[in-house]
Amino acid sequence: MISKPAFRLIFVTVIILSVTSTSAQNKTDEVGAYVDSVDKSKQLLGVVLASYKGKIVFEKAYGFASEELNVPSQINTRFAIASVTKPMTRVITLKLVEEGKMQLNDTIGKWVKGFPGGDKITIEMLLDHKSGLPHRITRPEEETAPYTAADMLEKAKQAVLEFEPGSKESYSSLGYSVLTGILEIISGKSYSELLDHYVFQPAGMNSSMDSRSDTIIPYRSTEYRLAPGRLIPAPPQDYSFIVGAGSVYSTAHDVYLFGDAVVKGKYGEAVKKALVDSSGRFRENGSSYSRCFVLFDTKKDYGFILVSNVLSGANDLLIRDIPKILEDQKISPPPLPHFNFIQVPVSKLQEYVGAYKFPRFTNHITMDKGKIISGDSQIFPIGEDRFFRLADYATLTFTRNSSGKIDGLKWEGLTTTFMGVRQ
Incomplete structure (x- = not known):
């Protein structure tokens, strides 16, 4: 026979589980209704994922992975995650520092001879976009060719510094490619191997890989641009020209696993301290001809992932409003833009x-x-x-x-x- 205290405990537990389940289902319905309303724009391609109280409550694919081949997006479709690659490179860097193989105050010159200004630029400056290196060094016509990290490190020697290293901040993907080349020199491993060892395996990310032109990427999405009323193919690019800065392909679920690993300290406290801000948020945003957004709020206990193969304001509507829904705000379906473009000579x-x-x-x-x-x-x-x-x-x-x-x-x-x- 169950005692009264035990019965009360069981009763309270059942009530809590019931309320939690109902709350999670409400989030599933609310997020789904909002995303479906935005999907009416016909400008939403990709996968949307949301978690609430530690559980995935929404995961759904929209639009086409390849419109030419009439292949719809699926939850296992791989997308270029653009600059969300950068925090992965930061993870590798901090792990090598932990292992005593390098220091954040090491200069480029310590590892690479003949790099202009290399004795002034530190690893930490490369991480924090304070190196003075420009955002990119390649011309558009060069961005279809395959490159190694060593190639980009050599190419970066041609760059003209935009400011004195450490004196200001200016976003630089080239800085991360230079850093990636240095990481390969220090470790004796390729960037792909470093990703597998330090980033993918600890988080259980089995559907992620670095972009390599000599490798087939299964379930890879085709990228598009928006024109009024239609999609047009994006110019071809080989993302190896931004190796370590925007070269990784992944799925929404793997990006979720990455963010979850960051906020739960699976990569160590140094990584968590570097990537989770004082408000308890891990937030990253990347775009090329694709889009990736990741947000984890550890205090409000939710996560939101968006991966897309088109640059579209529909993505930005979701980025603006889905977190509000997960924070229990009531959000109405947004008005979709009506275009009245004019002719200009x-x-x-x-x-x-x-x-x-x-x-x-x-x-x-x-x-x-x-x-x-x-x-x-x-x-x-x-x-x-x-x-x-x-x-x-x-x-x-x-x-x-x-x-x-x-x-x-x-x-x-x-x-x-x-x-x-x-x-």
Whole structure:
């Protein structure tokens, strides 16, 4: 016969489990309803994953992995995770430091002879984007060729430093490729081997791999760009040109396992301290012609992963609102953008071409076959000096000085506004 205290304990446990189960199901329904509403835009491709109270409550694929071949996305589809590669490279670096094979204050010059400014640039500066190295060293036409980390390390010797190392911060994928080359020298192992040993295996990531042109990547997605009312193929790229900075392919579930390993300390306390901020959040965002976003909130006990093979503002709507849903906020389906693009003569579009310096990045406005491009994405005129980016649903407004000359760029995204100065 069960005693009264034992009965009460069982009763309370059943109630708690019932409430937890109901709460998790509510999150499944709420996240699903929101994502399905955004999917009506027909601009959502990829996989969305959400966890709540330590359990995955939502995991669903949308759109096509390959529209040409009519292959729908699946939860095991692999996507280029872009700059979410960088924290993986940081994990490798910190593990080698733990093993006594290198120090964060080591200079490039200690490991690589003949690197310009190498005696001033430390490993820590490469990690923190304070090296002075530019974001990239390659031209677009060079980015279809295969490279090794050693190739990129050698190519980086041609770079001109943008500022005195350590004096400021400016985002640099090249810095991470240089770091990757150094990690290979120190360890005597390839970047792929380092990833497997230090990142993938400890987290149980069985569907992740570094991009190599001589290797088939099963279930690999094809990347696209958005045009009004349709998808267009993205230019071909071999992501080895950003080895260690944006070269990994993975699934939504593996990215979840990576984030879970970070916040639970599976890579060690040094990694957790470096990647989890003071508010208890691990947050990373990457984009090339693909998109990857990862957010773990350890205090509110949820996670959110997005992987996509298209740059689309639909992704940004999810990034803005799914965390709010997981934080118990009531979020209505968002209004989807209605496009009213106007025609602007090519001669006038040329007026906007230039480099615009923002606090952490430089946006290059270029022309390509009569189209105006912001970074890697086409922008579309919607008014006087105003343009819209389908890639992230941002509005770009060019500003003029008292003489009527273009002198800046106001970038209004879904969650942030930046001001850039024309260089």
